[in-house]
Amino acid sequence: MIEVSGLEKTFGRRTVVKNVTFTVEQGEVFGLLGPNGAGKTTTLRMLSTSMRPTRGTARVAGYDVVRESEQVRARLGVLPTDPGLYGRLTAAENLRFYGRLCGLGGAELERRIDELLEWLGLADFKNERTEHFSKGMRQKVALARAVLHAPQVLILDEPTAGLDVLAARSIIEFIRQSKASGRSVLFSSHYLLEADRVCDRVAIIVNGEICTMGTPAEVCREVGVDNLEDAFAYWVETLGASESGGRRAGSKEAGSRVV
């Protein structure tokens, strides 16, 4: 569903994503884990067609993100870090607007809006302006917006950032249900526990490079630790230290581990 090969992104002289390669299969939940500023969001933006890669290729649902961007966007649902809703519009009006841009309309769109709001527990707030919603409620409306057009692939950028425990749980549940319905999910996070709980495979990205990739168990085993958080800390400390110290000790080793 997602095939990424040698993807790079450069801003001026600074390369923020370096030779990133991975695949996400149908019905798979793939976690892109990394500290702040590691290049997760830039990678996701390139896959969601809002940024153009400097080098490399990426295909989503079989379409090239550069040459066939509109086809990609038709098959992709995206949840950015910030829900980005129109505050003066109600939940239904927000969804109706995006539905129409996705080519939906009429009774079918209204049915879909009702269904999604009901599923996310927001049916009672359908006609309330979203500016009065809590962060968790806004995130749920944004999720509904992302799946409104029944996309084959979902990209979620830090979907649980800033949410309380219950709201975060409902997002994780949503990811599980998406997987169950055969959707591929690529999500970025720096919350390791939720990644451990929901991801089939993860990749740890540090300083724009993927340093390891595999199932959570494989990633832990590789560095001899028993949980994802320790594995994450190992890579961040190793590569972070090499970056700041100028010695690339970790990166050569990491390079050999890239799948």
Place this chain on the structure above:
Amino acid sequence: MWSKIRAVWSRELLDTVRDKRTVYMMILLPIVIMPVIMMVGPVVMVRQQEALQEETAVVAFHGGSVPAELVAFLETAGGFAVESAAAAEGAAAAEGTATAEGAATAASVGAGSVGAGGGAVDGGTVAGGAVVGGTAGAGVGARAAGDFSGEDLARWRERLAGGEIHLVVSLSEDAAGLWAAEEPIPVELLYYGSSNRSAMALQRFEAMLQAFGAQVGAARLAQRGLPPELVQPFQVTGTRDVTPREQMAGRMLGMFVPFFIVVWAVMGGMYTAIDAAAGEKERNSLETLVMVPAPTPALVLGKFLAVMTVTLVAVMLLIGSSVGSMLYIMPKLLGAEAMTVSVQAGHMALLFVVMALFVALTSAVELGLSVYSKSYREAQAYMTALAFLVMLPSMYLMFAETEAVAVWTYLVPVLNVLFIVRDVLEGSLPGAAPVLLTLGSLVATAGAALWGTQRAFRNERVIFRT
């Protein structure tokens, strides 16, 4: 494509009508506040002038003795109170600055207070001049009119500024002798230009002096057995303005309406334009929007049409309310007849097309600036600069006489709109070439601005410029 453009357009409009700032700029300001601002000045000015006409102006005499006939004329004419000599002296004593050197000559005046006096003062500066009792001629007096010392002038200035008196009439020291010899008496009039009362007193006194001069001249000619017509080779029996009322109204509208159109074409949809891109960046919805399966031109066109709709409505409302206030409400407030303006249907259609194209240009430019801006505040700064940019030529044209305009100027956006709108309202069209140049120029620049905006909308450096 059209359904997506309509989706964006209707969303932007829905957002706009729910935003108090836009409603204020789009409806309240053009319909209520602008006409009120426009009418307050003239109405207050006219009312004040009327009130001043009714007020009694206090006049102080200075220098030579005042001819009794003038005093009698003033008394009959009314509207003037002449300060008594005692009052003038009292004021001078209180100030301690006056140095009257000449003999104070009392003159009895009936209108208001009585008596006038003053000393001829050395080295004075004069603020006005007139001649009483005949045709203008050089006064031959011991001391000339307006012969004030520095201190004396300062004292008069202070009294004029304080509103204690409104006018000082300085006669030549030998006024009595000149009057008796039937020679012109030089007169200097001191007034305080920044005081409306003083300026009005000057205006009325000059008119009164002219009427008195004519009366005295006629009497002197009659004494010599000569008819007054002898010194009147021409007799103006009246003046008549033959400008049709419609054209007068058109001229008045031609002064203000073009200014309103160009300025409101920027201000009217400003908040919608800012909200449509910079606002979307600030609330992080733009990133989501560019990821929807809709072609960029559809998104940009929808936003552009929304900005244009709001701006056009605001401009039309402003024009409607301004024209209504200027032609109907203001004349009624001033007690005059309502005015009408006659514009042919074809000219009106041209006016609308030019206005719509100009609104299209400003909407595209505003949207482009908004897309480029990284924040609401930055976009607001650009819009304000744009408003000032279009305001300059508008203000120039509001007051300048531009009868013969070079054809090439119709290629310059803003200027061409100002010319065409003004010409149409005044009932004259500049010809086919200027009209075509205007339309072509507006279409080309609006198209270029829209194309640039569309390019910027797909440029990640612009979209993610935060």
